[in-house]
Every structure is written in structure tokens, then in C-alpha cells.
Amino acid sequence: xxxxxxxxxALSVPEGENLVLNCSFTDSAIYNLQWFRQDPGKGxxxxxxxxxxxxxxTSGRLNASLDKSSGRxxxxxxxSQPGDSATYxxxxxxxxxxxTFGKGTLLTVxx
Amino acid sequence: xAGVTQSPTHLIKTRGQQATLRxxxxxxxxxxxxxxxxxxxxxxxxxxxxxGEERNRGNFPPRFSGRQFPxxxxxxxxxxxxxxxxxxxxxxxxxxxxxxxxxFFGEGSRLTVL
Numbered sequence: 001x002x003x004x005x006x007x008x009x010a011l012s013v014p015e016g017e018n019l020v021l022n023c024s025f026t027d028s029a030i031y032n033l034q035w036f037r038q039d040p041g042k043g044x045x046x047x048x049x050x051x052x053x054x055x056x057x058t059s060g061r062l063n064a065s066l067d068k069s070s071g072r073x074x075x076x077x078x079x080s081q082p083g084d085s086a087t088y089x090x091x092x093x094x095x096x097x098x099x100t101f102g103k104g105t106l107l108t109v110x111x
Numbered sequence: 112x113a114g115v116t117q118s119p120t121h122l123i124k125t126r127g128q129q130a131t132l133r134x135x136x137x138x139x140x141x142x143x144x145x146x147x148x149x150x151x152x153x154x155x156x157x158x159x160x161x162x163g164e165e166r167n168r169g170n171f172p173p174r175f176s177g178r179q180f181p182x183x184x185x186x187x188x189x190x191x192x193x194x195x196x197x198x199x200x201x202x203x204x205x206x207x208x209x210x211x212x213x214x215f216f217g218e219g220s221r222l223t224v225l
Contacts, residue, residue, distance in 0.1 A: 031211035043117075043201055043218040051211070089154070093211060098167060099144070099203075101154040 002027045002094050006102035013080055014110050021075040021105045023090035031093040033073050035064050038087045038104070047088075048075070080109045113138065115204050115217035123223045124192050132187040132220045136204030142166075143185040144205070144214070145177065149198035157200075160185055161208045192224045 003026045013019055023033070032051045036044040048057045048064040050073070056065040063076040073090055087104040094100060116135045124130050136143050145157040156169040160179035177187040183204075189196055203216045 034213065036216075041199070041221070044216040046213050046215060049213040091154075093214075096167060097159070097209070097211075098156050098169075099146075099214060100156070101146075103153040 002030075002092060002100040004090060004092060004100050004102035006088075006090060006105050008105060009103070010106040010108075012108040012110065015080060015082060017080050017109075018076070018078050019080055019107070021077070021088050021090075021107070023073040023075070023102055025071045025073075025092045025100070027092075027094065028068050028071050029095050030068065031095070031097075033064075033066050033090060033092050034099070035062075035073075035075050036089040036091065038089060040087075044089065077107075080107075082109045082111050085109050115202055115215055117200075117202050117217035117220050119220055120218070121221045121223070123225065125225050126192055126194060128192050130189045130192060130196075130222055130224075132189075132200050132202075132222070134185045134187070134202035134204075134217060136183050136185070136202075137215065139206065140204035141183050141207045142205040142210065143179055143183065144203045145185070145187050146201045146203070146216075147171075147198045148201060148219075149195065154201070158187065166208065189222070194224050196222060197224045198222060 007022045034049045035047040050066040061078040089104045091099045091101040142161040159167040174190045179185045199219045201219045203214045
């Protein structure tokens with residue numbers, strides 16, 4: 001059974017800091033890994049998708065890497081802003097086409 | 112192009128009642144996925160429908176059921192509501208079985224059971 005773990009559970013940083021969120025998964029037989037953002041009480045916003053054959057993806061100030069063999073992914077956020085405050089979720093798509101989510105990292109960026 | 116839409120936004124029920132939640136997929140998408148996000152439990156996979164058929168089911172009791180209509184919209188029914196069914200229910204859609212690309216979610220339906 002696939003399990004996804006995200007560390008840390010919560011993170012508070014001052015504005016402008018670069019930060020890294022971590023995600024690990026137990027079964028490396030995945031099609032892809034996706035990072036989402038969730039604002040309080042809202043749905044999920046897709047940030048980045050990394051296919052299993054890829055090593056990283058970039059979008060603006062966000063960079064996500066994937067090491068499938070070790071079951072790890074990181075989301076790097078450069079020059080953080082208060083508007084980045086949200087919960088960040090990673091999810092892996094397994095061979096049964098089911099997305100398994102981590103419990104998320106609650107990020108607070110202080111002005 | 113419209114994204115995944117869900118209704119109602121909020122729903123309040125009492126224990127023992129039934130709740131019905133609805134999801135309209137992105138135009139052209141034939142697969143619909145349902146997830147439950149309960150406080151402290153994270154996002155849990157509920158159901159996957161494709162081309163009108165149930166393709167996969169998560170570890171939930173039979174009280175949770177659904178269907179997919181010919182226009183690919185979907186309905187999630189929760190019978191005999193219990194307090195722990197209070198959660199945000201999220202729906203996503205994809206172009207069909209075997210799709211391994213980006214999934215897009217709706218804004219969710221917040222179910223509160225009193």
C-alpha cells in the first residue's frame with residue numbers, strides 16, 4: 001500500500017526566504033508526482049507535475065524534483081512571499097491510477 | 112473553458128439523513144474521481160468513474176456510493192450520515208482511463224453532519 005509522508009508538517013518563515021518542502025513515498029512504481037496548493041477551505045490548485053521519467057519541473061519561483069528510486073521529491077520555493085502562505089500537498093499516481101496524498105505542509109510566510 | 116464544478120458548496124445535514132453531492136467534469140473528460148478530506152485525516156480516495164462505470168473504490172463503507180451519468184457528470188451519495196462524514200468532498204476529472212497527466216480539482220463541497 002502506497003504511503004506518502006510530508007515533512008515538515010508546518011513551517012513558518014520570514015518573507016524573502018528560500019525554502020524546501022519534502023515529500024517521500026514508499027512504492028516507487030508511480031506514473032507521476034504532483035504538487036498542489038490548498039488555501040483554507042478551498043479546493044486544490046495544481047502547481048507542478050513531474051512524470052516518472054523526469055527529474056524536475058520548474059514554474060516561476062517553484063522548482064520540484066523527483067528521485068523515484070529513493071522515493072523522494074522536494075518542492076523548492078524561492079524568495080517566499082506572504083501570498084505563498086497555504087498548505088502544500090504532494091500526491092503520487094500509482095499503477096492503479098489512484099492518487100495518494102500526503103497530509104501536507106502548512107506554510108506561513110510572515111511579512 | 113470551465114473547470115471542474117461542484118455543487119452544493121455547503122451542505123448541512125443531521126445524523127441518519129442522506130446527502131447528495133454533484134460534480135461536472137471538464138468538457139471532454141470522461142473520468143471523475145471523488146476524494147474525502149476530513150479534519151486530521153488528509154485526502155482519501157473514495158471513487159473513480161469512467162465511461163459510466165465504477166473503476167475503483169477506496170476503503171469506505173457501502174454507505175458511500177455514486178454514479179456517473181451519460182454526460183459524464185457524477186453524483187456522490189452518502190447514506191445514513193454519521194458525524195465523522197463531516198468533511199470537504201473534492202472531485203477531479205481526467206480525459207479517461209489510463210490518463211497519467213495533471214489532475215484538476217473542483218472547489219469542493221463542504222458537508223457538515225450535526
